[in-house]
Amino acid sequence: MNIAMIGSGYVGLVAAACLAEIGHNVICVDNDARKIEALSAGSEVIHEEFLPELLARHRGRRLKFTTSLHHAVRPSEIVFIAVGTPPCESGEADVSFIENVCRDIAAEINGHGPKTLVVKSTVPAGTSDWIRSVLVRNGVPASNFELASNPEFLREGSAVTDFLYPDRIVIGSSSATGTELLRRAYLPLTSGSYHGCVSRVPQPDDSCSPAKLIVTKPATAEMIKHASNAFLAMKVSFINAVANVCEAVGADVEELVQGMGSDRRIGTRFLKAGIGYGGSCFPKDVSALRAVAEDRGCDFQLLDEVMRINENQRKAFLHRVRDALGNLKGKRLAVLGLAFKGGTDDVRESPAIALVQSLLHEGCTIQAYDPAAMERAREEFAPNGKITFASSAYETARNADALLVLTDWEEFLTLDFARIRSLLRQPILFDGRNLYNPDRMQDLGYFYFSVGRREIAPLQAKAAEASSEDAA
Ligand SMILES: NC(=O)c1ccc[n+]([C@@H]2O[C@H](COP(=O)([O-])OP(=O)(O)OC[C@H]3O[C@@H](n4cnc5c(N)ncnc54)[C@H](O)[C@@H]3O)[C@@H](O)[C@H]2O)c1
Structure with a gap:
């Protein structure tokens, strides 16, 4: 044809x-x-x-x-x-x-x-x-x-x-x-x-x-698309809200998802806690469906909540970084991932870009790496020297005060974290996508912060903390 x-x-x-x-x-x-x-x-x-x-x-x-x-x-x-x-x-x-x-x-x-x-x-x-x-x-x-x-x-x-x-x-x-x-x-x-x-x-x-x-019918086809994206966004926000409760009660969201998702009515897909959804589709499609509902006089406040949770998730992550580092002004941070998700160079509505913007605003300098999105990401930032782009994940880590992983690229799963640790000024890792195993990061000597799971301190740091408590 x-x-x-x-x-x-x-x-x-x-x-x-x-x-x-x-x-x-x-x-x-x-x-x-x-x-x-x-x-x-x-x-x-x-x-x-x-x-x-x-x-x-x-x-x-x-x-x-x-x-x-x-x-x-x-x-x-x-x-x-x-x-x-x-x-x-x-x-x-x-x-x-x-x-x-x-x-x-x-x-x-x-x-x-x-x-x-x-x-x-x-x-x-x-x-x-x-x-x-x-x-x-x-x-x-x-x-x-x-x-x-x-x-x-x-x-x-x-x-x-x-x-x-x-x-x-x-x-x-x-x-x-x-x-x-x-x-x-x-x-x-x-x-x-x-x-x-x-x-x-x-x-x-x-x-x-x-x-x-x-x-x-045409209207049904149009609704199928909007409702599908809104539903997937809702799953992401749901698990992020659950992750916050997990943190508060000392539960582990990743293990929870295995337990929940084993129920075939639920499944594990799109139940991935992290810094929230982004991209050129979910944010706009959720708000577009919300607008259609409102225009037709239908109550769909659930979608407001989906958007609110998503926005708060990013703020909570920023808060965690600020909290753990004491303050952000003058900190040199390494960022892995700028695309809105792994496998693409698309940075539209990327949670990673929004977080980097906030960190720059708070006085950090950023060295960033993304396997495919650096060209597009460059256009999102003023060329003022506060953000530089590295040629590899390892280069990004050199002399940084902490490492932030913001996109779920597959290649980030197999990085040599012992090598990265030797390049960082401090072994602090913020994992915005729950990509790594907390026990492994503890063995490697990291202070490791993820979403909906316990915070990890290296074993030596834990031992020192325990002995100072004993002395007190
Ligand atoms: N990106 C996705 O993952 C995805 C998935 C499913 C559906 N969609 C939907 O598909 C649509 C397109 O999304 P996209 O991501 O490909 O957008 P895009 O911005 O990547 O591509 C749109 C293209 O249309 C071109 N264009 C605009 N006006 C034109 C005109 N008058 N004549 C010729 N070309 C014109 C633009 O130059 C651009 O290259 C959107 O409605 C989006 O919601 C996107």
């Missing part, structure tokens, strides 16, 4: 590369000329596993890049919209990028046969109806287009395998033609034929194949 993908960001680019991988001809559009130039030249514009391989395989053949909506839309049967829907100050989703794209598409549709427009961006319930009216207002006869909602559930860090081996594909459409076209577009995934290909991207162990297809 001939497909246009409008918006070549984290979602559009991955979706386009994967649609090319399953056999379609895809033209990717973006109004960021530099991005299109870089993509056409084969440069990496986002960090995502397997994406470079797919781009190399299909670029110039089944996958093309352009800044011209005209060139992309005219030959395409399906036009996906994957532009951003950032939050407005009120918390509502800003759908103005979608509106702009629809106006541009309207100018291209007329006289070129019916097109199926598919909204992949995350949008509030009711957006499909509104898009219909935007197109009609811009002179497109209703008989000239079909509309469908096809929300995307990929996660940054595993976006390619999430797209190719999804838990479900959701199609929301009130038109049989639009639904049928999308069914055909996804057939290699829903029939499992792609998963039998020799050259397929390797299937993750815990993934489904073939993919489940859910066909519903």
Whole structure:
């Protein structure tokens, strides 16, 4: 099939590369000329596993890049919209990028046969109806287009395998033609034929194949996406609130999660205590769903609480660092991780960035390292010498007063913490993602602070403390 993908960001680019991988001809559009130039030249514009391989395989053949909506839309049967829907100050989703794209598409549709427009961006319930009216207002006869909602559930860090081996594909459409076209577009995934290909991207162990297809109304499809993200954010805030109680009563949140999660109705996924959720989706989608509920007069204060807990979690972590170090002014801190989560270079709404901003504000100097996000993170800070970027995790630790781990990168799990200890001025480790075993950190001689677990002091320090208590 001939497909246009409008918006070549984290979602559009991955979706386009994967649609090319399953056999379609895809033209990717973006109004960021530099991005299109870089993509056409084969440069990496986002960090995502397997994406470079797919781009190399299909670029110039089944996958093309352009800044011209005209060139992309005219030959395409399906036009996906994957532009951003950032939050407005009120918390509502800003759908103005979608509106702009629809106006541009309207100018291209007329006289070129019916097109199926598919909204992949995350949008509030009711957006499909509104898009219909935007197109009609811009002179497109209703008989000239079909509309469908096809929300995307990929996660940054595993976006390619999430797209190719999804838990479900959701199609929301009130038109049989639009639904049928999308069914055909996804057939290699829903029939499992792609998963039998020799050259397929390797299937993750815990993934489904073939993919489940859910066909519903547009408003339901739009709600499925918002409700899914809000639910996952709620799980994170729930376990963070539980972690705080664990600390207060001397329980261990990680062991608690094993106990709780063994109940198959609950499971352990997304019950990870830490410094809270971030990224370009959860924060905005929770507040967008809250705004939809409020607009329709529905009580959904639960979501206010989810947001409040998330914000407090960061503050509590900052408080812990301040408390343990006495004061922050003049402290030299090493930070591991700037991306909002491991596996991506995305720093939008990253809790790590917010914490580093607060630490800088309190007079610390920061030396930071992230395996993929340093380029993007650099743009978040004023170039005043208060933050420097190191070339490795070990370089970051050199002469620092303490080490803070703020992103759950897999490579941070296997660091040589004996070596890091020898580089630090003081063996103090704040683990904002509960990545390490407290006993092991104690054996290595660390003062170790994590979330929802007991504070650890090195054995020698404990012995000294006990003998001074005895003497007193
Ligand atoms: N990032 C994720 O993990 C993720 C996952 C699922 C769903 N989503 C949703 O998908 C949508 C896109 O998210 P993203 O992270 O890819 O955003 P992004 O900011 O990475 O990409 C959006 C792209 O659209 C381009 N664009 C904006 N206006 C345009 C126009 N008029 N014409 C052509 N291009 C235009 C921008 O230049 C940008 O490259 C959002 O609604 C988001 O909520 C994101």
